Amino acid sequence: MATKLAVNFGDVTEAYRRISNFIHKTPIFTNNKINELTGRNIYFKAENLQKTGSFKARGAINSILKLKVENSSVAGVVTHSSGNHGQATAWASKSTGFSCSIVVPKYSPAVKMAAIKEYGAELIQCGPLPTDRMAACEKVAREKNYEIIPPFDHNDVIAGQGTIAVEFLEQVPDLDAILVPISGGGMLSGIAIAAKHIKPGIKVFAVEPEGKILEKCLTSGERLWPNPPQYLDTIADGIRLQQVGHLTWPILLELVEKEVFTVNNEEIKAAMKFVFQRLKLVVEAASGAGVAAVFSDRFKTLDSSIKNIGVILCGGNVDIDHLPWY
Known part of the structure; x- marks a missing residue:
């Protein structure tokens, strides 16, 4: 079944x-x-x-638009990404008026990090391990009252x-x-x-x-x-x-x-x-x-x-x- x-x-x-x-x-x-x-x-x-x-733009904008309706008290969003989900979340946040922070590993391509900044998001670099990303993301969420929008598991x-x-x-x-x-x-x-x-x-x-x-x-x-x-x-x-x-x-x-x-x-x-x-x-x-x-x-x-x-x-x-x- x-x-x-x-x-x-x-x-x-x-x-x-x-x-x-x-x-x-x-x-x-x-x-x-x-x-x-x-x-x-x-x-x-x-x-x-x-x-x-x-x-990635599809999932990011869907999540943020839905969040905006369901939880208007959230101050902004944060995610971790090697680049594409970060860019998408930064764009979706700008498109909907949300504040945004993006955690990226230091090895991320410069072209992706530059695009994230151009969308107006705060860029935070972290260590190379998957656990480094999540730890940095959770820290931002706690300190800024941001909602975490994961890159895939959401x-x-x-x-x-x-x-x-x-x-x-x-x-x-x-x-x-x-x-x-x-x-x-x-x-x-x-x-x-x-x-x-x-x-x-x-x-x-x-x-x-x-x-x-x-x-x-x-x-x-x-x-x-x-x-x-x-x-x-x-x-x-x-x-x-x-x-x-x-x-x-x-x-x-x-x-x-x-x-x-x-x-x-x-x-x-x-x-x-x-x-x-x-x-x-x-x-x-x-x-x-x-x-x-x-x-x-x-x-x-x-x-x-x-x-x-x-x-x-x-x-x-x-x-x-x-x-x-x-």
């Missing part, structure tokens, strides 16, 4: 109604070359062209990210599968909730960097990751976290395919180059991971009935002065 999940399709549709006037309905791109190479029809959902340059964030699938399946109703890069799992779980409701037979696959061991966890049904949480050695800074969230985990376990696409740094670089050169789009390495999955050996083994496949280009916040192949 299926368990009752913390977020449902109604939450996603309500989020879409709430945020539609704030976000872009991002376009779909196709490429004949990649269709020839794979023998399938590949559709790229360009969330790199979303507000703030990533899908019901309203998950619902906001699920709006990607609502749009995608309006634009390409015949999708048979969607490939989604994963870090904490907010986007993947939101997309799975919406996509599976709209089209129950659709397959939703995770794409991870090497070392995440998500397939092993999904197959066993257990959280096998070591504690405390760790970061992976990957050029894709947006998907460096090894563990998924505690709210996202049961959603992934119930709705996402157990088969996971795992990609390495060289594959990500090659995929990024392909998108730059062939699609003429600027994408960051996390987006490259999703494209790399399409070129992988495992992709070739997918059932031949899976013909129309969506790929989420999750972000475009790359430092063009430090592209990974230089």
Whole structure:
């Protein structure tokens, strides 16, 4: 018997109604070359062209708009982020009149930290560990009476990210599968909730960097990751976290395919180059991971009935002065 999940399709549709006037309905791109190479029809959902340059704008603005209605006494919001959720939260706060502080690890790309400041948020740098982020975030929340908006493990964030699938399946109703890069799992779980409701037979696959061991966890049904949480050695800074969230985990376990696409740094670089050169789009390495999955050996083994496949280009916040192949 299926368990009752913390977020449902109604939450996603309500989020879409709430945020539609704030976000872009991002376009779909196709490429004949990649269709020839794979023998399938590949559709790229360009969330790199979303507000703030990533899908994170959806979850951030949904959470803050809802918070503004439900708890007007909160003085502001704070979050921790390697960059994209930080930018999104800073933008969403500015758009709704909230004060905002963003905690970022010191290794965050300069381009992402600069954008956070430009949106008017207070930028607070912390140590390199996941636990450093949370400790700094909780300190700000206590001292300033701020609400914490986590980057992925939050019901309203998950619902906001699920709006990607609502749009995608309006634009390409015949999708048979969607490939989604994963870090904490907010986007993947939101997309799975919406996509599976709209089209129950659709397959939703995770794409991870090497070392995440998500397939092993999904197959066993257990959280096998070591504690405390760790970061992976990957050029894709947006998907460096090894563990998924505690709210996202049961959603992934119930709705996402157990088969996971795992990609390495060289594959990500090659995929990024392909998108730059062939699609003429600027994408960051996390987006490259999703494209790399399409070129992988495992992709070739997918059932031949899976013909129309969506790929989420999750972000475009790359430092063009430090592209990974230089």
